Amino acid sequence: MTVWIVPLAVTGILLYGALRRVDIVSSFLAGAKDGLQTAASILPSLILLLTVIGMLRASGGLEQISNCISPLFQWLGIPPETAPLALIRPLSGSGSLAALEDVLQTYGADSIAGRTAAVMMSSTETTFYAVAVYYGAVGVKRSRYTIPCALVGDLIGLLASAWIVRLFFF
Amino acid sequence: MKIAIVIMLLFSLFFGIWNQSADKIGTAILNESTHAVELVLSLTGALCLWSGLMRIAQDSGLTEKISRLLQPVISFLFRGIQKGSEAVRLIAMNMTANLLGLGNASTPLGISAMRELAKEAPKGVASDHMIFLTVLNTASIQLIPTTAAMLRLRHGAESPFDILPAVLIVSLVSCVSALFTARLAAKTTIRWKRRQRL
Numbered sequence: 001m002t003v004w005i006v007p008l009a010v011t012g013i014l015l016y017g018a019l020r021r022v023d024i025v026s027s028f029l030a031g032a033k034d035g036l037q038t039a040a041s042i043l044p045s046l047i048l049l050l051t052v053i054g055m056l057r058a059s060g061g062l063e064q065i066s067n068c069i070s071p072l073f074q075w076l077g078i079p080p081e082t083a084p085l086a087l088i089r090p091l092s093g094s095g096s097l098a099a100l101e102d103v104l105q106t107y108g109a110d111s112i113a114g115r116t117a118a119v120m121m122s123s124t125e126t127t128f129y130a131v132a133v134y135y136g137a138v139g140v141k142r143s144r145y146t147i148p149c150a151l152v153g154d155l156i157g158l159l160a161s162a163w164i165v166r167l168f169f170f
Numbered sequence: 171m172k173i174a175i176v177i178m179l180l181f182s183l184f185f186g187i188w189n190q191s192a193d194k195i196g197t198a199i200l201n202e203s204t205h206a207v208e209l210v211l212s213l214t215g216a217l218c219l220w221s222g223l224m225r226i227a228q229d230s231g232l233t234e235k236i237s238r239l240l241q242p243v244i245s246f247l248f249r250g251i252q253k254g255s256e257a258v259r260l261i262a263m264n265m266t267a268n269l270l271g272l273g274n275a276s277t278p279l280g281i282s283a284m285r286e287l288a289k290e291a292p293k294g295v296a297s298d299h300m301i302f303l304t305v306l307n308t309a310s311i312q313l314i315p316t317t318a319a320m321l322r323l324r325h326g327a328e329s330p331f332d333i334l335p336a337v338l339i340v341s342l343v344s345c346v347s348a349l350f351t352a353r354l355a356a357k358t359t360i361r362w363k364r365r366q367r368l
Binding site (some may be wrong): 009010014016019020026031032033034047048049050051054056057058059073095098100101111119120121122124127130145156160168 | 202209217218222232328
């Protein structure tokens, strides 16, 4: 069933557009150009972040830090290799993209760490960034219980990613 | 973010001395920028494809249609919100954009919705509805994990989209638990306020 979601979404959108007599080609081109701009806009920060994470990995530090906290992660049922991603996920979108890339490159896309990292990345958001953007726009200074609630969601997302991946694939 | 970068740099310096791995760090500095360009290049195709498709969905009124379906859900989640109001419509649009992975479109919509909600809140304070909207936006509810799938394909996944059911379940679980916590917090603060008044 789920293998059909992506093909159906793509054909569905295109057919619906055609039926509604939208000029699907020019609409697509306009949107794709936006995508190009987004890609260009994330490149500079990715260069910085991948370099810094790469330095940390090359120094041997990333492995040693992961080893240090691996008992805690193992106790929680999370692959310790995903620790850098889990820590950076709520803080930075491009940082977590860099961390995901690092996990996939080092351990492989179909490994338990790679799968867990991919699910973590897709099912959580850049919490602090979102809060800053939304409250910044309307000048909210007292956010009350926003951050704790959002972080509860993130934490549960991280734990559930590891558990569900283990349940489904391993 | 600045702090995270400084911490990582200090750590790599420390471990570079500890493990005597300065040469490897040097190689990494040279390599990683190329790596970043490759990474963005490999994502660009999928990013453009989805942005293009989503523009068609917007122009054909498909996103509007989905957002209308979402409005009852929103009236249910945001207790006490006026049904059919501008705020509900904007929140529905924001959620639709999130579901479809339209990052660029969802933020402006969310901000407009936030402005609408802020009109009925004391200045500078987040109301329960505003907190709910923010929590909804900090919990990812994207239906199709394009970026992660693309990266997995690049690193030799046999079926990059096979994580989709897992992603949907985890998104739902984390979103519901965040909203549940928010609802609980809203209730406790109401009780607390009442007690103060007595």
